[in-house]
Amino acid sequence: MRAPGDALKARAMTKTSAGNFFEDFHLGQHIEHATPRTVTVGDVAVYNSLFGSRFAVQSSDVFAANIGYPRAPLDDLLVFHVVFGKTVPDISLNAVANLGYADCRFLKPVYPGDTLSAVSEVIGLRENSNKKTGIVYVRSRGFNQSRDIVLDYVRWVMVRKRNEAAPPPGDEVPELPKSVEPSQLGAGCPPINAAEYDTALAGCPRRFGDYKAGEKIDHLAGVTVEDAEHMMATRLYQNTARIHFDHFGESKGRFGRRLIYGGHAISLARSLSFNGLGNAFHIAAINGGRHVAPLFAGLTVFAWSEVLATAELPGRNDVGALRLRTVATKDRPCADFPYKAGDDYDPAAILDLDYWVLMPK
Amino acid sequence: MRAPGDALKARAMTKTSAGNFFEDFHLGQHIEHATPRTVTVGDVAVYNSLFGSRFAVQSSDVFAANIGYPRAPLDDLLVFHVVFGKTVPDISLNAVANLGYADCRFLKPVYPGDTLSAVSEVIGLRENSNKKTGIVYVRSRGFNQSRDIVLDYVRWVMVRKRNEAAPPPGDEVPELPKSVEPSQLGAGCPPINAAEYDTALAGCPRRFGDYKAGEKIDHLAGVTVEDAEHMMATRLYQNTARIHFDHFGESKGRFGRRLIYGGHAISLARSLSFNGLGNAFHIAAINGGRHVAPLFAGLTVFAWSEVLATAELPGRNDVGALRLRTVATKDRPCADFPYKAGDDYDPAAILDLDYWVLMPK
């Protein structure tokens, strides 16, 4: 017989969400995420104070209007982080590792005043051989207040099982494109008047035609991360993953300290990439990304990029696409483009991101 | 005879405000506080980046409009902190301790673009037996630009005397309600369309009827506080209490370091309480609150809540009220609901807050 106190405690337990475990998912599961979020010029300012982005289109309403936007759109990665953050309480609160991204497309500009929400579908499940964890594949979509899809991406995460004895909830690994086709790029960028794109004001003289596949660019500067900064960013996105916030718990955990949200490194690298890629004003797609190693406060992030390919966008003469690999490192300048030795990443590497950006022609 | 330098110094002294001391107050004194403050979506974003609040009504203009608000209102505690901050230069610049709150009612929603100002009345004074300090009771009111009262509360603080020999400026302790009556709740929440309140989007399936007096909820997560964070928050509210900002001075003071503004712990606990109380979208009143122990940077805050009572609001079918006790701790998870042993608080407790929240029916 249970004492009344136990019953009370049990009821209390059900009031609090401990997140989903591997066996709680099923193939085809449709999850409507909380919390809808009106993004504002306030969010833009906090984001800028944390990353110092300098892309002119996102920085100036006048610059944006001159080339054909109604006003300055939000930084694409701010949109990504806000949508991603919504998925965390349902998808990855019990994640051991965020394994990868694929087929991520930015489909519509987002402006201050828009309200973002997110929905995910479980498209793959595979239990790991240790039966302690499994991999969950989800396709997540971000919507604006008109129910336009603004962002569509797949990610897969390794999630703990609540109960090792539970049968696997499914066994299917989705086929995912290695990269987004150029024909699928550009929905997130309205037709622009490239002649009105003022490269002097934008801070970089080079346009699409000035880049060639194979060239590498060291973005030179380094930026040190503080705990207050990554926590403020991650909270701004309403991302609730505890490993980023709880020093008391993490001091006894795997890393002995708070782990920085992987997206923080992506935003830092994007911001650093302005030096050399100043007119890469829009991220059209992310083909794939790996958080190669964890990042902690006190470390300094550097980055370099390689142009993997260039592509025309069918039917568009205003912009072209560069496929980039941007590698970020910690406490390691990138003048010699550190990447891999054989299959192993350089020990300083923290991020390997493969994505498409648009540049004016 | 005073040297000219002394006279100059004396005049200079009068230019600078060192704040009021105990003997500077008198019963019935009416104080109009500086500085009027237009609150904006920028303030909302900074607040969100510091606390990561996820209540849907305050997060989304669309969600708020669907249930009957004109748009997303400000977080109630942001309003509280801004009004409170205005009172600091006049009331508590020379405070030894912020002793308590009572009869705090949120009377009108505040929206971005509103301009807040504050007025206080001294309603009680009692010298302490050591004659070095006295207790000042003030009723403070926050107003919007239309002179509507948005917030009304009593707080009492222990304030230093400038001169121990000064006679006590008064001797009266006001009678204060132990809690706000349910009939006095709800002015700060417009009539809402509870049927349109989407609990899936809000992130919590439970409504007013799902909670019972006596149940306890562990809010699970912990969040570590950094010096940059609490100083940014406290400055956002234009709260000038030096103990929060001056490491040089405080390193030689009572705690050997900066003390975190007590309201910071309240906002952290409120934010943590989303997990388990996700539809408690409005703080209607604060019955009382104690800052049980000081909080410092580097510590991790956890929280749990007990439902003390449930109440109907006379004449309203849209929302009901829960009276909650939320206890926050430092470096101490709350699975076993740490509170008191006899009259003594658990050594990890930092906050004991008794308040009313509204939930949709």
Place this chain on the structure above:
Amino acid sequence: MRAPGDALKARAMTKTSAGNFFEDFHLGQHIEHATPRTVTVGDVAVYNSLFGSRFAVQSSDVFAANIGYPRAPLDDLLVFHVVFGKTVPDISLNAVANLGYADCRFLKPVYPGDTLSAVSEVIGLRENSNKKTGIVYVRSRGFNQSRDIVLDYVRWVMVRKRNEAAPPPGDEVPELPKSVEPSQLGAGCPPINAAEYDTALAGCPRRFGDYKAGEKIDHLAGVTVEDAEHMMATRLYQNTARIHFDHFGESKGRFGRRLIYGGHAISLARSLSFNGLGNAFHIAAINGGRHVAPLFAGLTVFAWSEVLATAELPGRNDVGALRLRTVATKDRPCADFPYKAGDDYDPAAILDLDYWVLMPK
């Protein structure tokens, strides 16, 4: 013969800007700076959270409208920092030291929603005798979206040479005014209705006539700076000087750590100066400024001011001007107004700022 890798590296080098070196400048050179920037209530909120400014005109749309502004203007120093930040990638990325400011005039109020851009002209060049560095004098102007000049100032910086053997690119030192004439003050402040200026709400009873040349004011409070704070501020201004951000690089550099942007100390001192100068609502001009010593995170900033002069503004009865010297120190309260011993600054001094503020009559 160069290997293909070298060619690739050389091409990559040209994509990235390492900033201008001394020999890259020439007299009369006109530089249009990136990045245009729409300033918003979000920027205001982040700025407020970092400096806690309390001047009523900038804090409240209602207060500002009551005296004749269309709404609350931006803090003058926020405008200064945003314009200054734009000049950094072109002027001072290779600076050894920021030597001084002169003839800085605020010519038009800036409001949330305005878009700022900047242009500089090289007005002086002088090589140092060691031939390793030279001094570059630039007149920089900030514009709003209507091409009105909102800010006009001269600064000079010591910039490294890329190649010691390069001939000096010019040899001319401009004549600069020791201070801005009172007749040149006030363009940045619309005619105000001084009778409607509510000193109680503003938090300070004293108007222009209450101050006399020679009086000194200790601003009392101290505020400690954190790395997260100064980096957030400096990024908010899109200031890219690496010395503020890269702990890894700077740990091996001149100071062994990140140097705080000099403008951070100016904003902190301005904010502290509210206590004693609460109605000095507008900075009309900066006559000159010296960053006497570097500031680092963990140190606490104090400040005091001396009224150097008072002046009427020709043709205006609404406001008068005070010429102030504000001195900021680190880890050193200012009750005894620390300044110079002979020609040497007090060892705790970090800032010596000479400027004009406007006050209501």
